[in-house]
Structure formats: C-alpha cells, structure tokens
Amino acid sequence: MDIEQFRKADYQAIDRICDYYYSLQERSVISTVEPGYLRKHIPLSPPGEGEDFQVIADDYQKYIMPGLTHWQHPSFFAYFPTACTFEGILGDLYASSTANPGFNWSSSPACTELEAIVMDWAGDLLGLSSAFSNQAGVGGGVLQTTASDSALVVVVAARALYMRDHPDAKLEDLVMYTTTQTHSLGSKAALVLGLQVRSIEVKLDHGFALREDALRDALESDAKIGRKPFILIATVGSTSSGAIDNLADIRKVAEDYPSLWVHVDAAWAGVALSCPEYRCELYLDDINSFAHSFCTNFHKWGLVNFDCSALWVRDRKNLTNALDITPIFLRTKHGDAGTVIDYRNWHLGLGRRFRSLKLWFVLRGFGVAGFQQYIRQCIALNQKFANLVDASDELSLVTKPSLALTVFRIVPKLQEENQPSLSLDSLNDLNRVFFGRLSARHDIMLTQTSLNGIFCVRLAVGAARTNEGHIQEAYNIIIEEAKFAVQTWEQTVNGVATVG
C-alpha cells in the first residue's frame, strides 16, 4: 500500500467509524454470534499474494463487526466501561503512525518527556500530592498496560524493598494482603510471583470496606506465626460493588507497621478524584499522606482509549531498584548520567507504546471542566437508576450505590403478612433466573456478581452517549424482566406447593 492508497483507505476508515457512531444506538449491544462463527468465513491459511485493501476493509464490516460487543453503546452497562473518545482515537493514530517505542529517553525523547509531564497533569487533575509528581524528582508517574500490570510491578517493588530491609526473611514467609473484595489482580499477582496471599474478609455491614480491626487482627495473627505481610492492596471502588476500603483506618494501622507497603488500586473509581466533592469519600488526604503507590485506569472511566493505566509511586527508586537491568546495547549518555527517566525500568516489558499522547489529547480536548462534567454526569445517571430501583416494588439495592455503579437484586414483596421471608438460596435462584433473562436480551448488557453469597446484578454507567432516556429504558427492561421472573418463579413455587 503506497501513501496515496493509505490516504484513501484511511479516509474510508474514518467515514466508516463516523457511520458506526451515528448508527450505534440502533445496533444490538451484544453480539449474537455462536462460538466458532468466524472460522466459517475465514480460510485456514494466509493468502499467498497480497489482497486489495478494499476487500479487507469490507470483510471487517462483514465478518468482524457482527462479532463485536458494542462497549460504547449507550445501553452497555456491563463490567466497567472502556473509554473511547475521538481525542483518544486520534492520539492512538498519531502514536501508531511513527511507531516510537520510547523504552529509554534517547530512543525518542518526546515519548518520555510527554509522559512525565502528562502524568503530572493527571496527578494534578486528581488532586494527588506533589510527592507523586515527576517534576519533583522523587516520586513519579508512569503509564502501564493494565491495573494488573501496575499491581504486579508494585508487588515486585515492595518485595524487593522488604527483602532489602529484612535480608534474613525467607520468601516463603512473605504474604500479600488483599480483601475478599479485591479484584482478581491481587490473586493473579500472587500466582505469578509464587507468593502467599491472605484475603481478609470484609462485611456487608461495613459496605465491604476493609476497616482497622480486621487489618490489625490479620497483622497480629500473622506476626505470631512468623509470616511477613509486606504489601496490602487496598481498593478504592471494588469491581463487584464499588466498595471503598477505609484508608483512614488503614493509615492508622500502617503507622504501626512501617514495613507494610500500601498500594491503592483505584482502577475504576480513581478518576472521580477529579471532582473535589468526591475526594473526601475516596480518601484523597490519606492517599496523599501515606499510600506508597496509587493506580487508576484512564482507559476504564477516564475517557482515554485502552491502554492507559496510570501508576504513581512515592519513591521511584523502589521501582528502578527492583527492575533496572541495563545491558550495554541499551546504555546511553543521558541514561548513564541519570539526567533523564528511562521508563523501561519502571515496568515489566521493554518496548512501550507512546501512550501519553492520547492522555494529553484527552486532557486538553476536555479540559478539567469537561472531564469533571463527564464524571458527574455518569454519577448523576447512576443515581437516577439507583433511585428508580429503590422506589420499585420488585428490586432492592444490595449496597449503597457507589459513584456510577449500582448493585441490586430482586427481593419480592411478601403477598401476605404471615408469609415466611425467602431464604437466601431461594432468592439467589430467583435472581439467577432473572439475570438469565436479562443476559438473553441483545438490547442491553449487564453483569452478575456475588457479594458474600448474595447473587446480584451490576449496572455500571460510563458510555459517553448514555443519557437519561437510556437509563429509564434500562430500568423499564429490567423491571419487565424482574416481573416476569417473579411471576414464573411464583407459578413454579405455587405449582409445586399445590402438587404437594
């Protein structure tokens, strides 16, 4: 493909992407294909000779598009959102067009310098203390691929720091702390690193937040048996219910355990720190005063296309001490002099994309005000949904709505006063039927979860095109399916009762 063919193919791609966004609302959210659908349309081997790009582009529309779930659809409420903005797409496009890996400063100075600056911008947006800024030169921020990578990097750094301070400690005595609501990134890091993990139980009554007593108990009991807790992954905005660990409590405990690295995983909720009114609830002061590291994914709810996981550390030397390997073919004048950041020593891989470009485009394109407006709009829409749920006869909130996430289930009203209330098992059965019905639809997408044995449904707001109408429509669909599920279920139960 020569330059003019590229111009033509790319203009067409742009037009088709525009058409996609104009027509997004009319599409099904969920793909209806069956496993194996694509092998029917694609040959077993690559073509011998190159094909015309028009054929390839048309095949994308014909065969790939039907197999896509539309995460940007205004009725997509599953998992957490994946950000996709036009500014983000443009950032990806420019970055892709020059293919600069930026693994050290001199491999492409702009990649490193923009990342250092824009991570400071992002820290500023979220109200992070200058202790985490690149400008100040002690802490710093770096873009990683995912929150799992960020967590893995931090656990490796914390382990290295612990072993340096406790040279006699044995690796098999080390233990990572998470809670029963921590994202699977905690147990995955433990699995990858071959480390023990202790998952501290958190309670529904506490909104699934880790509190002082539970943490202190764990630390004291582990001390007795010689286990060495070296890192706690605390969560601000858990995946299942948006739970927020009590960082003020954790801070108090951490003062007594200075060897415990506290990593704050705010992969989803962290971007809400951009709005000052949520900073208290999200424990910004505690993050600023004592957290060793903090992560939020701009590619989730932060308007930047995947991948853009932002990680800040209070002391960059903890990363580079743990990860620096500089063979001679990577040595450079500036790197040797220590006058520049060599980001390859801040993460697991070597090569890296020029990801700061899209973050820069998004932060400039939206400005602080535009970013805040988007976050506030998502929270307001979720509050509207939560209010509808709360006011309904069929549905009930399982936990307090958290920012842009609502977790709910069916709890049928008792028809007669003396009717015994339903067992957890029965309620779970009913809600599984309910979720099964919701999942069978193609006009909306939600996900399930389980909170200490309670089967629930999650609705997460985040697609940029979702408005009040989509929320009302989602509620209508959900209520319709809830009523149907209850009806079917009552018939079954009564039927069985009659037979009995």
Next chain:
Amino acid sequence: MDIEQFRKADYQAIDRICDYYYSLQERSVISTVEPGYLRKHIPLSPPGEGEDFQVIADDYQKYIMPGLTHWQHPSFFAYFPTACTFEGILGDLYASSTANPGFNWSSSPACTELEAIVMDWAGDLLGLSSAFSNQAGVGGGVLQTTASDSALVVVVAARALYMRDHPDAKLEDLVMYTTTQTHSLGSKAALVLGLQVRSIEVKLDHGFALREDALRDALESDAKIGRKPFILIATVGSTSSGAIDNLADIRKVAEDYPSLWVHVDAAWAGVALSCPEYRCELYLDDINSFAHSFCTNFHKWGLVNFDCSALWVRDRKNLTNALDITPIFLRTKHGDAGTVIDYRNWHLGLGRRFRSLKLWFVLRGFGVAGFQQYIRQCIALNQKFANLVDASDELSLVTKPSLALTVFRIVPKLQEENQPSLSLDSLNDLNRVFFGRLSARHDIMLTQTSLNGIFCVRLAVGAARTNEGHIQEAYNIIIEEAKFAVQTWEQTVNGVATVG
C-alpha cells in the same frame, strides 16, 4: 468533539501522516533536543477548559515531532527495527475505534476468534507445526505485549508445571537458564519472579551459540549441588549479534532432561522463518519437534505495528493451569462450558487490545509472498553492507552477518610489518571514539554493543523505505568516520610516542 469534528480532525491527521512519510527522508534520523526540552513548552497543569483540537494538533507538530527519533527513517539502523505499515496503522485505528477489551470470549467474540485464527495463519506463515495451532485445540497461539511479557508468562507456566511434577522441590532451588547472550528479558524475568538465573557462557568461536557441551555441563554441575533447572530460554537471533543457539544440540540434551522447559525466544529473527531458505539455519525442525514455547515479535521485523508479540505453546493447559483466576463477575456460559478460549488466562493482565486485527490486515495486505519479499530484501541489503565492510581496509566483521544484522568494528591495517598488533583495550578505545563520532551525527543512527569484551557497532536493517542507496550512503558515512577516528587516534598515539 462531535462526529463531524472528528472526521475533520482525522482527515487532517491522515494528511499530516502522509506528509510525514513523503518528507521522512529529508528529516534527521535522530532528535536533537536536550533533556527537559518539552517542559519549556508545556504548562505545568492541564487546561481548565477544553481546547480546540486544531491547536492541539498543531502543538503535536510543533513540540512533539522535534523530539521524536524517526524509527521509520531509511537511515535508521539502531537497535532492531519497529515495524510500521499502513495496514498496521489501519488495524490499530479500527481497533481503537470500538475499544473492545476481549478478555474473554463473550466480551467481544470477534476479538478472541480472530486472534485464534490469525495466530494459526502466522504459525502457517512461519512453518510452525500444527502442534502449536489453536485449531487443533491442544497447543495454541496468543498475542502478548512484548517478548518480555511472553517470556515472563512462559517462565511462570514452566515453574508451575515443575512444581506440580516435583511437589517437594523448593522454590529457592529452582534455576532459570539463559546464556551470556540472552536478551535482558531473561534476567528481568528472574528479577521479577525472584528466581535464580544461570547465564551459561557462550563463545565467539561458536558464533555465540549455546552448544551441547556447555548446556550439559551446566545441567550436570547443577544436579550435583541440588539446583533444579526448570527452563532454558534459548535464542534464535540474539540482540547483540543475531546469534542462534544450536537447537539441535539443545534437543539432544533435553531428551535426557524431560523436566526442562525449552522456550525459544526469536523475538527479532523468528519472522525470517517465513522464508523456507532460512528454516534450516533457524532450526525450524527442532522448534517443531521439541520446543515447549516459541515467541517472535511481529512488531519488530514483521511489518505489524507495536504491540504484537506472538507466543505459541505446545500445551495451552500449561498456561491456563498457571494463570487462570475466574471470579464470578468474569464467569460466562461459554467460558464455564470450556467451548471457547478465554485469552485473559493466557497472559498477565486482564484487559487487552484487539491486536489480531492489525496482524490480519498485514498478512492479507502483503500476502505470504509480500511478507517474504520484505524479509529477503532486508537480508539482501544487510549482505550488501556486510560485503562492503568485509572488503574495506578499516572495518572488520566481528561475527558472521546474521540475517539483517551486521556487527563490526574498526581494525586498522598495520602500517609496517613489524608493528605489534593492537591490544583489545586499544582497539576498544579506538572503536569508542569511532562510535562517539557516529552517535554525534543526526543523519544516521546505529547502536553499540559488547561481545565478550569486544566493543562493536551494530547495523540492523528493517525500515521499509531503506534501499541500496541508503546502505551505500550509510557505508560512506561509516567509512568517513572510521578514517577520521583512526587518523585522530594515530595522531594521538604517535604524538604521545614522539613526546615519549
């Protein structure tokens, strides 16, 4: 930015990318900025209000472009190439536009299905055995971010397998094997995982290839002291000199050590397997018959934009056994039934980009013939350069040219017969001066390395626009600098001699 503003901004981006490629040859390869240049042009904080995209796009040209090293410049010969094709850019663009994370099948079926198919295409292109194909259902291929991630994943899988087969083994007795020429990904994996690594010495006489004796000696000596070698990272095309470990030898040894996982890291050279004439030299038969895993980066020398590290394993269960964590919010009907691949259990993170799209676009756009033609052209250009070096009075090859990589240095001709030949230290000093002069230029970019104490210069061919003229020009520049370096150096030496 609304849809029409996006269309406009994107058309402009395309036009500017086209201009970039039209003007690439006239640019300096290397950026001339000094550390800290960008902070002078960019404010400390993000703007309060959103900015017009035209201003942002213009700032990209004004402030970012001057800080880029042009990896696609025809006179870029440093490191290894980073692939960038128009087909690859288009694949990135389409993928970015829908932002599908594809961490399990149902999150977007097309992402999983296309990756499974296209990895089979890629295996087919390289001549990999069907033991590695997704279609066959036992082995399989997956796209990772970098070869470092691929290696890390494989080491984790190998460790889990070893510990399952040897439940009494202690982690601290485990040892990874690399050679003194293995890429830093080996020692980085060891650092990350807290494992011992043994770096087996390889020799210049053997072209820096690992051979039977060295491997067997290491295994026998470790057995005596109770260490447990569980993985060998063998290299096909090392970074410093393109060395190729003797996989036929390794295979013989591995037959006696069935617990040793052999991973073949062919990050750079693996794509040359697309040309049948190199398959013997690159030990394809051995890879197919016994390697546990094989990795090559299409984003290096394989025409696909970063990131696109292709990893194949002979038994996919070794990955999923080591990495599968499925919390309830990620459970799906098809995943539970095991009828689909859930790629999140094949790598470290959870979220992932729709990377197979660009690989599909490239393989279709080029076809097998086009892909081969590009590889052969790079090898022929490198051969031309190596021949010039070999015929020159000043320069000398340090190792046999490997595919598209030449490693050379200055070895001045003795002016008088009885003049003593230069010591290694003197030669290294001279070559450092030589490389210093080359690095100070902006019209060409090469990198240095050291091979068992010999300081050398590397020239790697790979930019799609490099032609014979650029190779001749590179040689002219190199010879000019070599002559100047020798002259200066002789004057210094003679000057000192005269004074003495």
